[in-house]
Amino acid sequence: MNVEILQERLIQKLRDKGIKDERVLEAFRKVPRHLFVDSAMYMQAYEDNALPIGLGQTISQPYIVALMTQLLELEKDQNILEIGTGSGFQTAILAQFSRRVYTIERHQALGDRSRTRLRDMGYANVTFRIGDGTNGWPQWAPFDRIIVTAGAPVTPDTLSGQLAIDGIMVIPTGNRDEQELMVYKKAEDGLHSHSAGRVVFVPLIGQQGWKE
Ligand code: SAM
Numbered sequence: 001m002n003v004e005i006l007q008e009r010l011i012q013k014l015r016d017k018g019i020k021d022e023r024v025l026e027a028f029r030k031v032p033r034h035l036f037v038d039s040a041m042y043m044q045a046y047e048d049n050a051l052p053i054g055l056g057q058t059i060s061q062p063y064i065v066a067l068m069t070q071l072l073e074l075e076k077d078q079n080i081l082e083i084g085t086g087s088g089f090q091t092a093i094l095a096q097f098s099r100r101v102y103t104i105e106r107h108q109a110l111g112d113r114s115r116t117r118l119r120d121m122g123y124a125n126v127t128f129r130i131g132d133g134t135n136g137w138p139q140w141a142p143f144d145r146i147i148v149t150a151g152a153p154v155t156p157d158t159l160s161g162q163l164a165i166d167g168i169m170v171i172p173t174g175n176r177d178e179q180e181l182m183v184y185k186k187a188e189d190g191l192h193s194h195s196a197g198r199v200v201f202v203p204l205i206g207q208q209g210w211k212e
Contacts, residue, residue, distance in 0.1 A: 001043070003032055007046065010062055013063070017048075020070070021070045023097065026096075027097070033046060035117070035121070037087065049061055057110060057202055060090060064199060065089065065090050073168055075144075076098070079140065082101055083103075083104050083136075083150065088103075094147070095126050100127060102137050103128055103129070105128070105130060106205060133206065135206070136161075138162065147169070148170070148171040152209050153209065165188060166187070169186075170183055172199050181197055182194075
């Protein structure tokens with residue numbers, strides 16, 4: 001079946017589930033998700049499910065990618081820090097909106113594959129790093145937006161410290177099986193937070209995350 005038809009069906013599902021930001025839905029038209037999974041999963045790439053990408057990791061469910069992107073309230077010319085590059089799909093969605101995406105992945109093989117994939121797709125505004133993202137990326141801080149795509153036991157202080165004033169951070173926190181999707185907004189008087197609902201993510205492993 002033709003990719004455009006599959007994409008439109010997925011976009012309709014995202015709308016039905018409450019994604020309203022047209023820019024986010026448009027980004028899903030521009031980033032063909034089947035290019036981020038094994039070619040055998042072509043059709044499954046347009047179902048609203050997480051899929052395996054190797055090393056026990058997953059490409060996140062499209063609805064969750066769309067929800068997290070919507071919650072970031074992105075504007076053009078922002079710098080975004082992403083922890084957990086994975087397949088690079090969320091990275092590519094973020095790159096549609098931003099000046100630059102700084103993305104960190106702890107698994108070398110996944111990070112290298114995503115770097116090659118996005119370079120081949122023509123993305124020039126993404127900077128990749130392999131390492132423990134729980135320490136953030138002080139060299140490029142502060143960030144206008146921070147997104148963490150793995151579940152943390154608590155929100156690392158290092159990450160909130162690297163968020164700019166008026167910045168927004170989205171991070172799942174909780175136990176290893178289930179988390180709350182926390183949204184933080186940084187104001188002059190400190191951080192304000194709310195939960196956007198329950199989610200299930202693979203664990204954030206690192207110095208300020210879970211032990212391996
Ligand atoms: N957004 C990604 C996508 O669409 O493909 C999904 C990422 S997957 C759910 C979470 C990723 O976070 C995994 O690739 C995992 O290796 C990575 N990860 C876990 N702990 C990390 C850490 N401390 N620093 C960087 N990456 C980490």
